[in-house]
Amino acid sequence: MELLILGGSVFLGRHLVEAAQARGHTITLFNRGQHNPELFPDVEKLRGDRDSDLSALRGRRWDAAIDTCGYVPRVVAASAEQLAGAVEHYTFISSISVYADFSTIGIDEGAPVGTLADTTVEQVDSKTYGPLKALCEQAAERAMPGRVLNVRPGLIVGPTDPTDRFTYWPQRVVQGGEVLAPGQPEQGTQIIDVRDLADWAIHMVEARQTGLYNATGPDYRLTMGQVLEASRAISGSDARISWVSERFLLDAGVLPWSELPLWLPAEDPANAGFDAIDCTRAIAAGLRFRPLADTIRDTLAWAATRPADHEWRAGLKREREAELLEAWGSRQREGV
Numbered sequence: 392m393e394l395l396i397l398g399g400s401v402f403l404g405r406h407l408v409e410a411a412q413a414r415g416h417t418i419t420l421f422n423r424g425q426h427n428p429e430l431f432p433d434v435e436k437l438r439g440d441r442d443s444d445l446s447a448l449r450g451r452r453w454d455a456a457i458d459t460c461g462y463v464p465r466v467v468a469a470s471a472e473q474l475a476g477a478v479e480h481y482t483f484i485s486s487i488s489v490y491a492d493f494s495t496i497g498i499d500e501g502a503p504v505g506t507l508a509d510t511t512v513e514q515v516d517s518k519t520y521g522p523l524k525a526l527c528e529q530a531a532e533r534a535m536p537g538r539v540l541n542v543r544p545g546l547i548v549g550p551t552d553p554t555d556r557f558t559y560w561p562q563r564v565v566q567g568g569e570v571l572a573p574g575q576p577e578q579g580t581q582i583i584d585v586r587d588l589a590d591w592a593i594h595m596v597e598a599r600q601t602g603l604y605n606a607t608g609p610d611y612r613l614t615m616g617q618v619l620e621a622s623r624a625i626s627g628s629d630a631r632i633s634w635v636s637e638r639f640l641l642d643a644g645v646l647p648w649s650e651l652p653l654w655l656p657a658e659d660p661a662n663a664g665f666d667a668i669d670c671t672r673a674i675a676a677g678l679r680f681r682p683l684a685d686t687i688r689d690t691l692a693w694a695a696t697r698p699a700d701h702e703w704r705a706g707l708k709r710e711r712e713a714e715l716l717e718a719w720g721s722r723q724r725e726g727v
């Protein structure tokens with residue numbers, strides 16, 4: 392199969408390339424060449440800016456295209472329209488953030504998506520990201536009716552993750568000592584290893600599957616406690632996990648999801664379904680999940696290759712964590 396990947400040099404994109412190469416496909420990348428240009432020296436690379444210059448795509452044909460980096464519907468529409476006569480199949484990597492309401496457990500692909508009062512908005516932030524992704528899905532489908540696969544992942548994790556939103560936890564456990572964890576150990580979470588997502592996406596492209604698919608995991612209820620305990624067991628760390636009240640953390644100004652990744656306050660009913668997405672359709676279509684231990688082990692091995700002065704993009708600073716643990720301990724001793 393001749394496969395065009397829009398992006399292909401960061402996280403999911405690079406794992407898609409590796410998955411496709413492992414299955415014998417020929418890859419062409421289209422991107423600006425600004426990230427990891429040394430990757431994949433044996434792969435054809437077309438340079439351009441999908442926001443303003445798609446000329447490198449003209450006059451070419453591929454069997455299928457995968458769009459890994461579409462955030463604005465105008466831009467996705469331009470790419471999909473350019474490729475409508477050049478590919479048979481188009482995969483758009485979307486997000487579970489498209490859904491309008493996360494207060495319900497078991498959201499499936501038929502749930503309403505978020506909307507914008509002004510559909511010309513192109514500023515991507517925490518409020519517009521999901522609705523813009525939904526509009527991107529629709530733009531791709533308009534350009535190639537019946538030929539589009541829209542994949543809605545949850546939190547993608549694993550080696551080469553630039554966000555640190557999962558890596559923070561196993562790495563923090565490795566460091567040992569008292570580890571601050573939010574809420575209760577039984578609080579649920581959902582993640583998908585980037586390699587599992589990439590392998591499945593290539594399988595879906597090969598089968599020319601179309602339509603909407605939620606794609607997160609695993610295929611059992613995963614808890615924060617399991618993530619931390621598995622991290623401790625794999626690393627042999629002496630870490631001691633201290634579960635701290637959500638109300639205490641919120642009153643202290645701790646930011647869910649960023650300062651404490653994977654955490655959305657359980658006390659807020661609006662979050663009830665965010666980590667309980669229904670992925671049965673993707674599982675029925677072949678989505679499989681490697682053991683959590685493998686994801687943790689490989690993530691730690693990759694993280695160990697980064698510079699010692701790596702600036703973390705998510706997670707508590709150690710000084711901030713120590714202050715919070717001290718304050719929490721004082722409250723517990725005082726019986727507050």
